Amino acid sequence: MLIKKLMLLFYSAMLPLCSLSQDTDTAFKLRIKGAKIPKTAKVYLLYQRDGKKIVDSAQSTNRTFIFTGMLKEPVHAFILCDTMQLGFSEILKRKNEKQDSQQLFIYPGQIVLKTSTSSIADLRPVGGLNATYFRLQDRLQTLTQQQIELSRILVQATDRTSIPALKTKWDSLKRVEKHILRVFIIENPNSFIALHALQSYAGALPQVSEIELLFNKISPSVRQTPTGKEFRKFLSDQHDLNPGTKAPEFVQNDTTGKPISLASFKGKYLLIDF
Numbered sequence: 001m002l003i004k005k006l007m008l009l010f011y012s013a014m015l016p017l018c019s020l021s022q023d024t025d026t027a028f029k030l031r032i033k034g035a036k037i038p039k040t041a042k043v044y045l046l047y048q049r050d051g052k053k054i055v056d057s058a059q060s061t062n063r064t065f066i067f068t069g070m071l072k073e074p075v076h077a078f079i080l081c082d083t084m085q086l087g088f089s090e091i092l093k094r095k096n097e098k099q100d101s102q103q104l105f106i107y108p109g110q111i112v113l114k115t116s117t118s119s120i121a122d123l124r125p126v127g128g129l130n131a132t133y134f135r136l137q138d139r140l141q142t143l144t145q146q147q148i149e150l151s152r153i154l155v156q157a158t159d160r161t162s163i164p165a166l167k168t169k170w171d172s173l174k175r176v177e178k179h180i181l182r183v184f185i186i187e188n189p190n191s192f193i194a195l196h197a198l199q200s201y202a203g204a205l206p207q208v209s210e211i212e213l214l215f216n217k218i219s220p221s222v223r224q225t226p227t228g229k230e231f232r233k234f235l236s237d238q239h240d241l242n243p244g245t246k247a248p249e250f251v252q253n254d255t256t257g258k259p260i261s262l263a264s265f266k267g268k269y270l271l272i273d274f
Helices: 002-011 088-093 129-156 160-187 192-202 208-217 226-239
Strands: 026-034 042-049 052-059 064-071 075-082 101-106 109-115 251-253 259-261
Touching: 042 064, 052 064, 064 101, 075 088, 101 109, 101 129, 101 192, 109 129, 129 160, 129 192, 160 192, 160 208, 192 208, 192 226, 208 226
Parallel strands: 026 109
Antiparallel strands: 026 064, 042 052, 042 075, 075 101, 251 259
């Protein structure tokens, strides 16, 4: 189940700062070095570019798996190792089995990760943006394991009376997670990973005033990336959706096809059913 959730995540985030704000595609080269990874293994790289899902693959050349492509900015990605020659489609079918996988960032330039074992999960970065990303993941590791276990318990819970206590525990873990993310953002304002962390911190329904303060602590070069601009627009849109804020004007057809404007209901209670 975890592998499926990670796939959905990627299909649904130290580089010189001057390259972060570029608007044109630039080449990246990712090298995965693993002397103990079987020579017959195939490694898959999954990421999203310009709204398109991309699945690339590579086989070992001198114990190194090499991926190349073009990107405008850093992109959150996922790598998966197939040592049994199952093929990508078959691996996805085995979603309940533990997979040898790792998360990382790919970005314009040279990217290198190494493992001293036979497992992709043990990869560590050789400098670059992923050094910062892995540092964040290390801080979250224990907490993430607790969340995965608690999520499993919630799904399998048969005693409904235990649910409130489990949800309370979940809320407690989320508060700890937000504290870790907040500290990381403040400590790493010049890193693209701070923006990635802020997106996680904000969630789908952010406290806009708080998030804007944190967003403005991030360096201008990171805020001017495509992702930074999209996040700024997201926050701007939230201003119109906060409780107590005047709803934006719109016109929509009713069930008979007649155009109805929101302004026509001024001063009246209105239920909008989507």
